[in-house]
Each structure stands twice: as structure tokens, then as C-alpha cells.
Amino acid sequence: MITTKILGNLRDYPCSKEIVAIPFEWFELDKRRLLKVADDGNEIGIQVDTALSNGDVLFDGEKIYAVQLKFTKLICISVTSMQEMGRVCFELGNRHLSLQIKENSVHVPYDEPTYTYLQHLGFHVEIVKDLFSDYIVCKAHGASSSHEHSHSH
Numbered sequence: 001m002i003t004t005k006i007l008g009n010l011r012d013y014p015c016s017k018e019i020v021a022i023p024f025e026w027f028e029l030d031k032r033r034l035l036k037v038a039d040d041g042n043e044i045g046i047q048v049d050t051a052l053s054n055g056d057v058l059f060d061g062e063k064i065y066a067v068q069l070k071f072t073k074l075i076c077i078s079v080t081s082m083q084e085m086g087r088v089c090f091e092l093g094n095r096h097l098s099l100q101i102k103e104n105s106v107h108v109p110y111d112e113p114t115y116t117y118l119q120h121l122g123f124h125v126e127i128v129k130d131l132f133s134d135y136i137v138c139k140a141h142g143a144s145s146s147h148e149h150s151h152s153h
Helices: 081-094 110-118
Strands: 019-024 032-035 042-047 056-060 066-069 072-078 105-109 124-130
Touching: 019 105, 042 056, 056 072, 066 081, 066 124, 110 124
Parallel strands: 019 066
Antiparallel strands: 032 042, 056 066, 072 105, 072 124
């Protein structure tokens, strides 16, 4: 099966058929072309123009095939003030990490050096397993592709 568009999302999609999950890691959601295997063993070729979201419906036939985001290991950094939130986001942005901002915490995908670094800076951190969605992608040098640097060596 090959899909080229998202038909809707399960949260507002009429579902009277069996739903088959297509498992995705968080970092695969913005890929435009990939081959996945659904939970029933069917191979799914995906070629879409926009980033996918958890619950996106990719096929509707005898069964409905939908994106299912996998839980991932995250670093949860608790914050108690706007100053602390700004400092955390500065430190993480400086490392070009994708991050998920919540009311009183910031989540980033787990890696040991980042976890240790944040502890060293005095932040309250813990390792959690959760869905990593609705995150901000930190891009080096901004989002503009016309950004240029002039360096002399």
C-alpha cells in the first residue's frame, strides 16, 4: 500500500472499522518518504507533503490504518519560574535540541550527556517515558534557507 495524503485524524474521524496501528518514533513524524510496517504486517509506503501527527489516518478500506506514536525515553526538566524556564530553554536551544514545553516543565529526548549537563547546571531532572509530540524543532542558524555567513580565516 502507498499513501500520498492524510485522510484525517482518529480524534475526529468516524471509526466503525478495525483500526490498525502504524508505529512511529517521534523523529519519523516529519519525514516525507518512508516505508513502515503496520501492526498487522502490511507494508505501508508513505509519501506525504506535511508532517504526520499521532492518530493521522493514512488508509481507509476494510480497515483503517493510522499513525501511532511510540512512547520514548525523555528528560523531564521541572521549572518553577519564568526565569528558570528561560534559562532551561536557552541551554537546550544552544544545544540545538528539539523540545516540548509544558506549563511547569520542559521535555527533551533522553541522552546521558544532556541529562548529566542539566544536573550539573542545578536543574531538577528526571527520566520519564511519554509521547514526544507537539515539540519545537531547534534549527541551527534559524529557519531561513537564505541565511548566509561571511567568515574570514
